[in-house]
Amino acid sequence: MADILVVVEQQEGVFKKNTLSAVTAAKVLAGLAGGEVDALVVGNGAGAAADAVAGTGVRKVLLCEGASFAKYLAVTYARAVAQIVKDRGYGAVFAPASTFGKDFMPRLSGLLDAPLASDIVGLEREGGDLRVKRPMYAGNAVGTVALVGSPMLFTVRQTAFDPAPAGGAKAPVEKVAVTVDAGGTTYVSLQETKSERPELTEARVIVSAGRGIKAQENFKMVEDLADTLSAAIGASRAAVDAGWAPNDWQVGQTGKIVAPELYIALGISGAIQHLAGMKDSKVIVAINKDEEAPIFQVADYGLVADLFKAVPELIAELKKLKSA
Amino acid sequence: MKILVAIKPVPNPDEKVKIKGDGSGIVLDNIKMVVNPFCEIAVEEALRIREKQTGEVVIMTIGPKASEQQIRTGLAMGADRAVLVEAGTDLDSLAVGKVLAKVVEGEKPDLVLMGKQSVDDDNNQVGQILAAVLGWPQATFASKIEFAADNRKANVTREVDGGLETIEVTLPAVVTTDLRLNEPRYASLPGIMKAKKKEVKVIPLASLGVDTAPRVRVLSYAPPKQRAGGGRVADVPELVAKLKNEAKVL
Ligand SMILES: Cc1cc2nc3c(=O)[nH]c(=O)nc-3n(C[C@H](O)[C@H](O)[C@H](O)COP(=O)(O)OP(=O)(O)OC[C@H]3O[C@@H](n4cnc5c(N)ncnc54)[C@H](O)[C@@H]3O)c2cc1C
Ligand SMILES: Nc1ncnc2c1ncn2[C@@H]1O[C@H](COP(=O)(O)O)[C@@H](O)[C@H]1O
Numbered sequence: 001m002a003d004i005l006v007v008v009e010q011q012e013g014v015f016k017k018n019t020l021s022a023v024t025a026a027k028v029l030a031g032l033a034g035g036e037v038d039a040l041v042v043g044n045g046a047g048a049a050a051d052a053v054a055g056t057g058v059r060k061v062l063l064c065e066g067a068s069f070a071k072y073l074a075v076t077y078a079r080a081v082a083q084i085v086k087d088r089g090y091g092a093v094f095a096p097a098s099t100f101g102k103d104f105m106p107r108l109s110g111l112l113d114a115p116l117a118s119d120i121v122g123l124e125r126e127g128g129d130l131r132v133k134r135p136m137y138a139g140n141a142v143g144t145v146a147l148v149g150s151p152m153l154f155t156v157r158q159t160a161f162d163p164a165p166a167g168g169a170k171a172p173v174e175k176v177a178v179t180v181d182a183g184g185t186t187y188v189s190l191q192e193t194k195s196e197r198p199e200l201t202e203a204r205v206i207v208s209a210g211r212g213i214k215a216q217e218n219f220k221m222v223e224d225l226a227d228t229l230s231a232a233i234g235a236s237r238a239a240v241d242a243g244w245a246p247n248d249w250q251v252g253q254t255g256k257i258v259a260p261e262l263y264i265a266l267g268i269s270g271a272i273q274h275l276a277g278m279k280d281s282k283v284i285v286a287i288n289k290d291e292e293a294p295i296f297q298v299a300d301y302g303l304v305a306d307l308f309k310a311v312p313e314l315i316a317e318l319k320k321l322k323s324a
Numbered sequence: 325m326k327i328l329v330a331i332k333p334v335p336n337p338d339e340k341v342k343i344k345g346d347g348s349g350i351v352l353d354n355i356k357m358v359v360n361p362f363c364e365i366a367v368e369e370a371l372r373i374r375e376k377q378t379g380e381v382v383i384m385t386i387g388p389k390a391s392e393q394q395i396r397t398g399l400a401m402g403a404d405r406a407v408l409v410e411a412g413t414d415l416d417s418l419a420v421g422k423v424l425a426k427v428v429e430g431e432k433p434d435l436v437l438m439g440k441q442s443v444d445d446d447n448n449q450v451g452q453i454l455a456a457v458l459g460w461p462q463a464t465f466a467s468k469i470e471f472a473a474d475n476r477k478a479n480v481t482r483e484v485d486g487g488l489e490t491i492e493v494t495l496p497a498v499v500t501t502d503l504r505l506n507e508p509r510y511a512s513l514p515g516i517m518k519a520k521k522k523e524v525k526v527i528p529l530a531s532l533g534v535d536t537a538p539r540v541r542v543l544s545y546a547p548p549k550q551r552a553g554g555g556r557v558a559d560v561p562e563l564v565a566k567l568k569n570e571a572k573v574l
Contacts (some may be wrong), residue, residue, distance in 0.1 A: 007416070011486070060367070063457065074452065074462055074464070074493065075461060075462070078456065087447065099464075099465060099482075099483070099484040099485045100429065100485070101450065102448050102464070103452065103462075103464050103465070104452075105414070105452075106417070106448070106450070106451075106452035106453050106456075107450035107452040107453070107454075107455060107456045107462060108450065108456075109417070109418060109453055109461065110418070110421055110454070110455070110456025110457050111456045111457070112454065113418065114539075115416070115418065115539035115540045115541070116417070116418075116449060117540060118446070118447050118448055118449060119446065119448075131543070133445065134446075135548065136444065136445055136446050136542075136545070137335075137341045137350065137443075137444055137446070138337065138446070139548055140340055140341050140547075141350065141545045141546070141547065141548070142545070142546050142547070142548050143542045143543075143545055144542070144543045144544045144545075144546070145540060145541065145542050145543065146536075146540075146541045146543055147539065147540055147541075148538065148539045148540070149474045149539055177546060183459070183460075183461060184460070184461040184494030184497070184564040185461045185463075185491055185492065185493050185494075186491060186492040186493075187489075187491055188479060188490040188491055189489070189490045190484075190487060190488070190490075191487050191488040191489075191490075192486050193487040197536040200361060205573070237503060240503075240504070241503065241504065246378075246487065246532055247467065247483045247487070247488065247502075247504060248483070248484070248485055248486060253443065253446065254362075254440070254441060254443075254502075254503065258335070261573050262567070262571075272337070272338070273337070273443075274342060278441055279548075279551060282573070283553075283571045283573050285563065285566070285567070290374035294457060296553070296554065296555040296556075297553050297554055298551050299553055299554070299555065299570065300552070300553065300555045301555055301556070301557050301563055301566055301567065302554070302555060302556045302557070303556070303557050303558075303560070303563055303569075304556070305559075305560075306414050310560055313560040314560050314563070314564070317560055317561060317564040318574070319339050321564060321568065321574065
């Protein structure tokens, strides 16, 4: 089939690793249907991101730079990608299912009148036809989906595709010039959640807290536990709604999807919407004082306990283990 | 300000759905249909804007006749009237976007509010598609909307992966709602009574002349991989020992 394009997520030139899973998904499609995989970086001063993706085994990297792309905007990015896809006849476009991909890819779908499968977890071939797997109903069903027409668009669930190895031989970088109008949107500001910790979607260990943590100051305890484990911190919707945790810590159907080696849920009941975001974690620990809490049904190690007692004890035990 | 709010009926998200034995669909027989929670947030926001500045709030839905029930919920919350484009079958996102665009072109609102995601299909697509088809600005995942004094622009704060981003959009625009935008009100009893008399204009899908041939087709449904789960430990020392020696994650 025609060639495949992966749209790289980057911010101020810094490459986002979730793109690597999109590259893998694109290669799966190339393996099933043929075609070469190229990457596209839209931005300004984004050469380093182009360089990073050049080592992932793509054929070439298109670098589309310009002052109007300095800040990400759905309108400008979708228009630029649409023009490049049309000019060069790509048959498929991939992007991460992050708030970046979820924002501009549907707009691209509308611009190109092209079908989009969101948040895909698998690609298969059945006879001559492509079949796409994607979770629905908060992960309670996995749909098998067929796309009709070309180009086909996909946003990729990061946890479902291993990151493509990034240190390989560098593919050539080709500059493309595209001019677009921002169509009535202007970037104003970003209030960034600053953290020294690993990113939620890339962490090996996540410590997550819910309504059971009761107050913002108690997050200190969560931080201490996260520190002993070099973990990222997550939260349930209830904890975010209460203002105890920033919005981008929310794990779940409508927040971040994570699958770390170890997920520790503290004072989280385990609503369907929360489970949707973490039940593919390798090992799940739940500490909850309610033995009936649904979180225990997915936990490998459930501890019925008051977290205010158990967490300090856990921190102490882990420290003992470290110094042993 | 005139605001159009797109709402979608979905199975009650607090109930765990069952998949039909042959995988052809979801069992909906005993499940209550409700307004998609993100759409409720959109209705609430529209009402708050109208309460601050006067104007009109119009609901639009594409779906079967039975969708009228969820439309009435929105009207009972306080929306003024509604448009139902009656469609026999489920449409995909591109089709919904194009049909909504027809309604928008007819109604000429200053703002379209919708949910960021419907919690059945979890697509997160229609708002952006609609904005593209109309050629309007979009602001997705909104947690705050503030209008300029002349109502020609709005600053929208968006829940993004790295934190909170603010963009300015020129109106008319499409804005999709995130969880923190507001907490929707419940319909009051007088609201429910009044809603019965409010106008719901029904438009047959075929009369709009939109090509709604499916481009994304769900062929079958399967249950997800089940976790073993249910394991218990008695205390913290046992937990740590098991994490180290059994799970080997420490
Ligand atoms: C449209 C929509 C989207 C949603 N999206 C998400 C999402 O993405 N992510 C998400 O998380 N939720 C989401 N939700 C919300 C979800 O339905 C639940 O309401 C939420 O996950 C509950 O959070 P919680 O478990 O922290 O709180 P609760 O359900 O209130 O649970 C608190 C738990 O803490 C325990 N506890 C209390 N005190 C202690 C103590 N001292 N020690 C130990 N345990 C204690 C209690 O036993 C209880 O189990 C969504 C809901 C809707 C409608
Ligand atoms: N059939 C429909 N009728 C009206 N609005 C819809 C319909 N489907 C989706 N929407 C709107 O689009 C939003 C996003 O839905 P989706 O892209 O399906 O996740 C929903 O929250 C609704 O506001």
